[in-house]
Amino acid sequence: MALLELSNIHTYYGGIHALKGLTIKVEAGEVVTLIGSNGAGKSTTLKSICGQVKAKEGKVHFNGADITGKKPHDIAALGIAHVPEGRRIFSKLTVRENLEMGAFSVSDKRLVEEGIERAFHYFPRLKERISQKGGTMSGGEQQMLAIARGLMMKPKILMLDEPSMGLAPILVEQIFEIVKELNENGMTILLVEQNANQALSVAHRGYVIQTGQIILQDEAATLLQDPQVREAYLA
């Protein structure tokens, strides 16, 4: 069984049928990307995994256990880090406090400090900003903090929702480099992106989602060459 498996997930917002029978899986050690245009259902997929919205039908399995319908904090505690769309850092908390909150489930203080050191390794910029309020940082720094905060719990899987959104090209490049490095160090990653080109370049496999359904899935390299993908998402 794969590390993460969604089978036939249906999710609704009131009358809106946002996910229509979604089936995807992520194996341990993989980078899998989910690409699609605005409103396709990418964020809803991640929210259905982490419990922020409840799937009406279908199952989510993680690490062999059925996690469908569990509470978000219990799901997170199983080792699923979700770096949400728009970063959602705690703007009135300092960088350090944000990181500490990422490690809320870690009770050993020493491990928390180690986690902070690890975050500095990936994101040296955060070190200079450690006592600054999260909300006073630039968009790029906030994205770095959001990812670093997600890593603090030492997750089994890291889910990133459009980490490149609104960033300058140079920063986008950096973020994808870090995704790659994290994966090389063993992290399993589910990457939601509209930036299909970059996402497919770092991913092993990819899914294309359209109006709540997977319309294509393949090796990332193959999807990069796919005429349909090229026309719709790489233009």
Place this chain on the structure above:
Amino acid sequence: MENMLQILPQVLVDGLTLGFMYAVVALGYTMVYGILEFINFSHGEIFMVGAFIGTEVLLIMDALGGLQGLNPFIALLMALVISMIITGMLGVGIERVAYRPLRNSPRLVPLISAIGVSFLLQDVVRFAEALHRDAFYLTGPILFPGKLDIGIAQIPTKALIVIVTAIVLMIVLSFFINKTKWGIAMRAVAQDQSTASLMTINVDKVIMLTFLIGSSLGGATGVLFAQNYGTIDPYIGFILGMKAFTAAVLGGIGNVRGAMVGGVLLGVIESLSGAYLGPLTNGAFGGEYKDVIAFSILILVLLFKPEGLFGEAVKEKV
């Protein structure tokens, strides 16, 4: 004029005593509002229950002969701790039963529920006291009857006890909120519940903790109030609650430091107007207009700074 200056130290001490009580009760309003954007109208009654529990503890100890020879500080500490534990649990219970089931209802619904809880608590205390003491007001033993002479004025020891205890409570709370893991989690939940839950933070637990702390602070203030004024009745929570809530708004609702400053400020303004309004207006307006002054200042502040003294201007979330 000379006479007015002479009473100034006394007036200030009265104002500070009142103000620090407002401040600690205001913390309960502001902490809950910070997380739930809900005005917990029954908080004033929690304060009142705390006053009764503390006073009953002292009366019972006295009846058993336990107060004689007992260090008054220890007696006060016992009354405070017992009252804080019970009011803290009461607050948690009220949240669980009367507010949590209504969390996703329209705003007005939990507010009505809170008003209902207020009446319930007043009547339960009134009934219990009537049954048990044959009267619904209660006068407890005063632990610190003396006065402290500081040259320009004589400060009642009990006022000093109120102020010092309130300051200690506020320091402990500040430390908790700013430095501990659960305190930081409380601030995180106040900002963004759904994101906090992604960090494995159990939001319901944090809300319970908020009610536990806020209510026990309210209960402790009740004990201080009873010590300072001697006689209490089941309706003391209404006015004091209103004033403390006003203080929280004045300081910026949701803001902890704002509640502290707002409370002290309101108490001092109230005391100053109570003492000087009559003399300054040649008796046209007596001290009984003190609340009008206090609330006029509140309205003035809110006209120019609607978010309160320490509040942040509300920004649209992106």
